[in-house]
Amino acid sequence: AQSVTQLDSQVPVFEEAPVELRCNYSSSVSVYLFWYVQYPNQGLQLLLKYLSGSTLVESINGFEAEFNKSQTSFHLRKPSVHISDTAEYFCAVSDAGRGSNYKLTFGKGTLLTVNP
Amino acid sequence: SQTIHQWPATLVQPVGSPLSLECTVEGTSNPNLYWYRQAAGRGLQLLFYSVGIGQISSEVPQNLSASRPQDRQFILSSKKLLLSDSGFYLCAWSSNYGYTFGSGTRLTVV
Numbered sequence: 001a002q003s004v005t006q007l008d009s010q011v012p013v014f015e016e017a018p019v020e021l022r023c024n025y026s027s028s029v030s031v032y033l034f035w036y037v038q039y040p041n042q043g044l045q046l047l048l049k050y051l052s053g054s055t056l057v058e059s060i061n062g063f064e065a066e067f068n069k070s071q072t073s074f075h076l077r078k079p080s081v082h083i084s085d086t087a088e089y090f091c092a093v094s095d096a097g098r099g100s101n102y103k104l105t106f107g108k109g110t111l112l113t114v115n116p
Numbered sequence: 117s118q119t120i121h122q123w124p125a126t127l128v129q130p131v132g133s134p135l136s137l138e139c140t141v142e143g144t145s146n147p148n149l150y151w152y153r154q155a156a157g158r159g160l161q162l163l164f165y166s167v168g169i170g171q172i173s174s175e176v177p178q179n180l181s182a183s184r185p186q187d188r189q190f191i192l193s194s195k196k197l198l199l200s201d202s203g204f205y206l207c208a209w210s211s212n213y214g215y216t217f218g219s220g221t222r223l224t225v226v
Contacts, residue, residue, distance in 0.1 A: 034215075042219060044160075103165050103175075104215060105162070
């Protein structure tokens with residue numbers, strides 16, 4: 001069985017400050033890793049994913065995450081946040097051996113609040 | 117392009133009433149389909165997934181059921197709602213490129 005731990009349920013930051021949202025996972029098999037973002041009363045949108053290759057993955061809006069196999073982590077970072085980044089962020093994992101369309105296990109989410 | 121439709125967006129139902137939430141996918145064939153529930157402070161919990169017509173796997177024991185009568189249709193149902201069924205329900209489909217989620221249904225059982 002797989003599990004995902006997001007250590008911080010809420011992260012308040014000021015605009016233009018850097019931010020790191022932490023994610024650790026537990027799995028006995030190889031995994032694919034994902035970050036999703038959810039704006040209020042909306043569905044989830046894929047932010048970025050790690051399937052294979054380079055352990056550092058980037059999104060189009062300045063977020064990046066690094067897969068660290070030894071620490072079983074996939075932390076999300078952004079060097080300078082904007083008010084519009086305020087949302088809930090979910091880390092998720094799936095079994096790599098079953099393909100990237102296999103069912104996801106989610107963390108409980110981190111609410112990022114960017115203040116002016 | 118592939119799209120996913122989920123309705124209704126919000127629903128208020130009394131305890132003991134039935135439930136039917138529908139999800140349809142366009143622009144793809146034989147997708148893997150999923151129902152997730154999001155409760156406050158508990159993240160997303162996978163309820164059911166389906167790899168084909170009539171094939172339903174249940175992840176957790178509960179008061180809900182799911183059906184897939186057509187390739188691109190996935191229905192979440194209950195015969196009698198409980199207060200604990202309140203939450204935000206999300207349908208999703210997956211391909212080798214990842215997951216796509218619907219816009220969700222906010223269900224409040226009163």
